[in-house]
Amino acid sequence: MKEYIKLAWRNIWRNKRRTLITAASIFFAVLIAIMMRSFQLGSYGNMIDNFVESYSGYIQVQHDDFWEKRSINNTIEFTDSLQQKISDTKNVKAVFPRLESFALASSGNSTKGAIVMGIIPEKENEMTRAEDKIVKHRLTKLVIDSLKNNENLPPDLMKRMNEREDKSFTGKEDLKIHLGLEDYENADEYLSIIANYSAFDGEYLKAGENAVLVADKLAKYLNITVGDTLILISQGFHGVSASGLFPVKGIISLPNPELNRSFIYMPLSIAQEFYSAYNRITSLAINVNNNDYKQIVTTKNAIQEQLDPQEFAVMDWKEMNPELVQQIESDNTSGKLMIGILYLIIAFGIFSTVLMMTAERQREFGVMIAVGMQKLKLAGIVVIELIFIGILGTVSGMLASIPGIIIGHNNPVRLSGELAESMESFGMEPVMPFALIDTYFFNQALVVMVIILVVIIYPVYSITKIKEIDALRA
Amino acid sequence: MIWSVAWKNIWRNKTRSLVILVAISLGLLAGIFSVGFMMGMVEQRINNSIHNELSHIQIHNPEFLKNDEIDFTIKNAGEVINTVKNIPEVKAVAKRIKINAMANTSGNNVGVTVYGVHPEQEEAVFDISENIIEESGSYLNGDSKNKIVIGEELAEQLNIIQFKITDVTLKELPEAEVPEKVVTELDSLKDELFRSENDFEDALVHLLGKNKKQKFYSRIKAHSKVYNSRSKIVLTMQDTDGNLTGGAFRIAGIYGISNSAYETMNVFVRFDDLARITNMDSSKVHEIAVLLNEREQAPQVVQKLKDEFPGKSIRLWKKIQPDLAVTTQYVEISYYIIIIFILLALGFGIINTMLMAVLERIKELGMLMAIGMNRKRVFLMIMLETVYLTLTGAVVGMILGYLLIEITGSVGIDLSMYAEGFSAIGYSTLIYPKINFEFFIGVAGLVIATGMLSSVYPAIKALKLNPVEATRTE
Numbered sequence: 001m002k003e004y005i006k007l008a009w010r011n012i013w014r015n016k017r018r019t020l021i022t023a024a025s026i027f028f029a030v031l032i033a034i035m036m037r038s039f040q041l042g043s044y045g046n047m048i049d050n051f052v053e054s055y056s057g058y059i060q061v062q063h064d065d066f067w068e069k070r071s072i073n074n075t076i077e078f079t080d081s082l083q084q085k086i087s088d089t090k091n092v093k094a095v096f097p098r099l100e101s102f103a104l105a106s107s108g109n110s111t112k113g114a115i116v117m118g119i120i121p122e123k124e125n126e127m128t129r130a131e132d133k134i135v136k137h138r139l140t141k142l143v144i145d146s147l148k149n150n151e152n153l154p155p156d157l158m159k160r161m162n163e164r165e166d167k168s169f170t171g172k173e174d175l176k177i178h179l180g181l182e183d184y185e186n187a188d189e190y191l192s193i194i195a196n197y198s199a200f201d202g203e204y205l206k207a208g209e210n211a212v213l214v215a216d217k218l219a220k221y222l223n224i225t226v227g228d229t230l231i232l233i234s235q236g237f238h239g240v241s242a243s244g245l246f247p248v249k250g251i252i253s254l255p256n257p258e259l260n261r262s263f264i265y266m267p268l269s270i271a272q273e274f275y276s277a278y279n280r281i282t283s284l285a286i287n288v289n290n291n292d293y294k295q296i297v298t299t300k301n302a303i304q305e306q307l308d309p310q311e312f313a314v315m316d317w318k319e320m321n322p323e324l325v326q327q328i329e330s331d332n333t334s335g336k337l338m339i340g341i342l343y344l345i346i347a348f349g350i351f352s353t354v355l356m357m358t359a360e361r362q363r364e365f366g367v368m369i370a371v372g373m374q375k376l377k378l379a380g381i382v383v384i385e386l387i388f389i390g391i392l393g394t395v396s397g398m399l400a401s402i403p404g405i406i407i408g409h410n411n412p413v414r415l416s417g418e419l420a421e422s423m424e425s426f427g428m429e430p431v432m433p434f435a436l437i438d439t440y441f442f443n444q445a446l447v448v449m450v451i452i453l454v455v456i457i458y459p460v461y462s463i464t465k466i467k468e469i470d471a472l473r474a
Numbered sequence: 475m476i477w478s479v480a481w482k483n484i485w486r487n488k489t490r491s492l493v494i495l496v497a498i499s500l501g502l503l504a505g506i507f508s509v510g511f512m513m514g515m516v517e518q519r520i521n522n523s524i525h526n527e528l529s530h531i532q533i534h535n536p537e538f539l540k541n542d543e544i545d546f547t548i549k550n551a552g553e554v555i556n557t558v559k560n561i562p563e564v565k566a567v568a569k570r571i572k573i574n575a576m577a578n579t580s581g582n583n584v585g586v587t588v589y590g591v592h593p594e595q596e597e598a599v600f601d602i603s604e605n606i607i608e609e610s611g612s613y614l615n616g617d618s619k620n621k622i623v624i625g626e627e628l629a630e631q632l633n634i635i636q637f638k639i640t641d642v643t644l645k646e647l648p649e650a651e652v653p654e655k656v657v658t659e660l661d662s663l664k665d666e667l668f669r670s671e672n673d674f675e676d677a678l679v680h681l682l683g684k685n686k687k688q689k690f691y692s693r694i695k696a697h698s699k700v701y702n703s704r705s706k707i708v709l710t711m712q713d714t715d716g717n718l719t720g721g722a723f724r725i726a727g728i729y730g731i732s733n734s735a736y737e738t739m740n741v742f743v744r745f746d747d748l749a750r751i752t753n754m755d756s757s758k759v760h761e762i763a764v765l766l767n768e769r770e771q772a773p774q775v776v777q778k779l780k781d782e783f784p785g786k787s788i789r790l791w792k793k794i795q796p797d798l799a800v801t802t803q804y805v806e807i808s809y810y811i812i813i814i815f816i817l818l819a820l821g822f823g824i825i826n827t828m829l830m831a832v833l834e835r836i837k838e839l840g841m842l843m844a845i846g847m848n849r850k851r852v853f854l855m856i857m858l859e860t861v862y863l864t865l866t867g868a869v870v871g872m873i874l875g876y877l878l879i880e881i882t883g884s885v886g887i888d889l890s891m892y893a894e895g896f897s898a899i900g901y902s903t904l905i906y907p908k909i910n911f912e913f914f915i916g917v918a919g920l921v922i923a924t925g926m927l928s929s930v931y932p933a934i935k936a937l938k939l940n941p942v943e944a945t946r947t948e
Contacts, residue, residue: 024822025823335812353827355489358485419807
C-alpha cells in the first residue's frame with residue numbers, strides 16, 4: 001500500500017501542469033459552491049433578522065391562551081423570579097416585558113382602533129431600535145411651499161419633494177436616501193436646507209413617563225401631532241373600564257404597514273395602570289446571543305422546563321411567524337434547484353478534466369501494463385492520485401472562500417433605487433449579505449468530494465478496459 | 475487551407491472535441507434553464523396576483539384609500555368607465571362596490587371586505603370565477619338573489635368546510651405519497667365528521683402523535699374536506715346613512731387561489747344585492763379594475779388616465795400591493811446573482827477543459843512549428859478550432875435549451891414534493907419556466923464569449939513554445 005501511495009504522490013508531481021489544472025477545476029468548484037450557498041443563506045438570514053428583531057423577538061413567553069385569544073385577561077404576572085429564571089438561562093441575551101392590548105384611540109372627531117403596547121423604553125430600544133424610528137423630519141405641504149421659492153434648490157429636487165408630500169423621515173440620512181440626494185453635487189448643502197425646514201419635534205419615551213408614541217399613519221388619521229393629547233378608551237383587566245388622556249411625545253414610523261396604521265407605545269408602568277393590570281404582562285420577548293435556530297430551540301426548551309406548562313406558553317420565532325417561514329422555505333426550495341444546476345456544471349467541469357487526463361495518459365498506462373503492472377493496481381494508483389488532487393483542490397477552495405465570505409458578509413451587496421426604498425419602508429435593510437461559516441460550508445465541500453469520487457469511476461473503468469497494443473500506439 | 479486543417483483537427487481526436495462540445499452545450503443548457511426557471515417563477519407570482527387579486531390598474535376616489543367609508547365613491551364613474559373602455563390597450567373593465575362587513579355563521583364571526591360585482595364583468599377581468607373549487611359549487615351564476623362566493627380559508631374559519639375521512643380519502647392518500655401504515659391508522663377515524671379544523675387536528679394528533687401529524691397533516695387535510703355548500707352567511711355592515719344593516723347570503727361557491735391571507739379577507743356578492751342592502755345608488759362605485767392586453771402597457775395607460783382624470787387615484791398594480799413588487803424584485807436580484815455564480819462555474823469549467831485540450835497537444839504543435847508552420851498560423855489554427863467547437867456546442871445547447879424550456883414551460887415543474895405548505899402565501903408549487911428572446915441570446919452570447927476567451931490563454935502559451943523542447947515532451 002505504502003508503495004502505491006508513494007507512486008501516486010510522485011505521479012502527481014511528475015506532470016505539475018496537469019495536476020494543477022485538475023486541482024484548479026476542483027478548487028473553483030468548491031469556491032463557487034460555498035460562495036453561492038453562503039449568498040443564498042445570507043439573504044434569508046437578513047430577512048429573518050430584520051423581521052424578528054424589529055417585532056416579535058426570537059422567543060416569547062406568554063400566557064398559555066394569549067396566542068389564540070389576545071385578551072388582556074390572558075396575562076401573566078411579571079415577577080422578579082420569572083425574570084431571573086429566564087435571564088439566567090443559557091444563550092438569553094436580554095428580556096423585554098410587554099403589555100399588549102386593544103384600545104379605541106380618539107382625537108377630535110376621529111376615532112380608530114389601535115394596539116397599545118406597554119414597554120420598558122430603554123430595554124425595548126436595545127432590540128427593536130425603536131428610538132431610531134422616531135419621526136424627525138416631515139415634508140408637509142407647508143414645508144414644500146416655503147421651499148418652493150428657495151433659489152438654492154434645483155427644480156427636479158422640488159419635484160421629488162412634491163412626490164413625497166406628507167412623508168415622514170427618521171433622520172437626515174433617511175431624507176438623503178429617499179430624496180436620492182447623492183445624485184446632486186451639492187447634496188450636503190441641499191440636505192441642510194431641507195432638514196432645517198422640515199424639522200419635526202418628537203422624542204422617545206422615558207420609563208414611567210405619562211406619554212405615548214403614536215405610529216405615523218395612525219397619527220395622520222387622527223390628525224394629531226407632538227404635544228397634542230390622545231384619548232384612549234378600552235376594557236381593562238377583569239372587565240374594569242379603562243380610559244385616559246395621554247400627551248403625544250413623538251411620532252414613530254414603523255416599517256410594517258399594518259402596525260404603522262395601528263400602534264401606540266407607552267411605558268409599561270403607565271400601560272399597567274391604564275388597564276388596571278398591575279404588575280402583569282402579556283408577553284416576555286427574548287433576545288438571544290446565538291440566533292442559530294437549533295440554539296434557539298435548545299434555549300426555548302430550557303426555558304420551558306423551568307415554567308409551569310399550564311400557565312405559560314413558550315414560542316420561538318418560527319412558530320410566531322409561520323408565513324415568513326413558508327416564504328423562506330419556498331424560496332429555499334427553488335434555491336436548492338439552482339444549486340443543483342451548479343453541481344451539474346461543476347461535476348461536468350471536473351469530469352471533463354479527468355476524462356482529458358485519462359485520454360492524455362493512455363500511452364503511459366499502456367506502457368505500465370505492458371511491463372507487467374496489474375490493471376487493478378494501476379487503477380488503484382490513479383484513484384489515490386485523484387484523491388490527493390481532490391483534497392488539494394477542496395482544501396485550497398475552502399481556504400480561499402473564507403476571505404470571500406468575510407468580505408461579502410461585511411460589505412454586502414447593497415441594493416439601490418426604487419427597490420431599496422421600498423424595502424426600507426418595509427423595515428428591511430436593502431442589503432444581501434453572505435452568511436458566515438456554518439454547516440453549509442462543510443456540506444458544500446463534501447458534495448464536491450462526492451462528485452470527485454463518482455467521477456473517479458471513469459478512469460478506473462477506462463483502465464480495466466484498456467487494450468495495451470492500442471494504448472501503446474496512442 | 476488553415477480553415478480545413480482546423481476542421482480536420484477537430485475530428486482527429488473525437489473524445490477531446492466531444493468533451494468541449496458537451497461542456498459548452500451543457501453549460502448553455504443549464505444557463506438558459508436557470509434563467510428560464512427564475513423568470514417563470516417571478517412571472518407566475520406576479521401573474522397570480524394580477525389575475526386573481528389586483529388587475530393591472532385600479533381607480534378610486536383618493537379619499538376612499540385613506541379611509542374606506544361607503545360615501546367616498548368615484549365621481550362620475552360612468553364617464554370614467556366609458557373613457558377607459560375606449561382606450562385600445564384595455565381588455566376589460568369591472569366596477570365594484572367595496573364595503574367592510576362582519577361575516578357571521580353559527581360557527582364563528584370574522585371581519586371581511588365585501589365586493590359587490592357584476593359577474594360577467596368580473597369574469598372578464600379576474601380569474602376568481604375559474605378558481606372555484608369544483609365540489610363547492612359555482613360562481614355567482616343564475617338569478618336567485620343574495621348569493622355569495624367566499625375564499626377557502628375563510629370557509630374553514632367559518633366551519634363551512636368540515637372534515638371527514640372517507641373511503642375516497644383513504645384511496646387518494648397513498649397516491650399523495652402518504653405511507654400505507656399511516657393510512658391504515660387513519661381508518662379508525664373513518665366517516666367521523668369534524669365540524670372544525672381544530673377538532674380534526676386534535677383527533678389526528680391523538681391518533682398519529684405530534685410528529686407524524688405535522689408531517690402528513692397538509693396532505694390529509696387536503697383530501698378530507700367536506701364542502702357544506704348551501705350554508706348561509708350573515709353579513710353585517712353600515713349603509714349610506716351610517717345605520718347598521720345586513721342580509722343573509724347563501725354560498726354559491728368557494729374559491730381557492732393559494733393565498734390564505736386574501737382568501738380570509740375577501741368575499742364577493744352581486745352588485746345589485748349589495749347596493750340594495752346598503753341603500754347605495756346603483757350608478758355609484760368605489761373601485762374600477764382595469765385589465766389590459768399586455769402588462770407592459772400599464773404605466774403608459776396609467777399616465778394617460780392620470781392626465782385625463784387628475785382628481786382620482788389611479789394606481790398601477792405595483793403600487794396597489796407594494797410588498798409584491800418588493801419581494802419579487804428581491805427574489806429576481808438574488809437570482810441574477812446566483813446565475814452569475816453558475817455562469818462563473820461554467821466559465822472556469824470551460825477554461826480548464828480548453829487549457830487541458832491545448833496543452834495536451836504541445837508535442838504536436840511543436841512538430842508543426844518544427845516543420846515550418848509559423849506562430850501566427852498556429853495561433854490562428856487553435857482559435858479557429860475553438861470557434862468551430864464553441865459554435866457547434868452553442869447551437870446544440872441553444873436547441874436543447876429551447877426545447878427544455880418549451881417542454882417544462884408547458885408541463886410545469888412540480889416542487890410540491892419538496893415544500894409543504896408552499897402555497898399559503900400565494901406561490902404556486904408548479905413552476906413554468908419561460909425565457910424572453912433577449913435573455914436567450916444574452917446567455918448564449920455569454921457562453922460563446924467564455925468559450926472563445928478561455929482558449930486565448932492556452933493559444934498564447936502555444937505561441938511561446940520552443941519547437942525543439944516541445945517535440946521532446948511526452
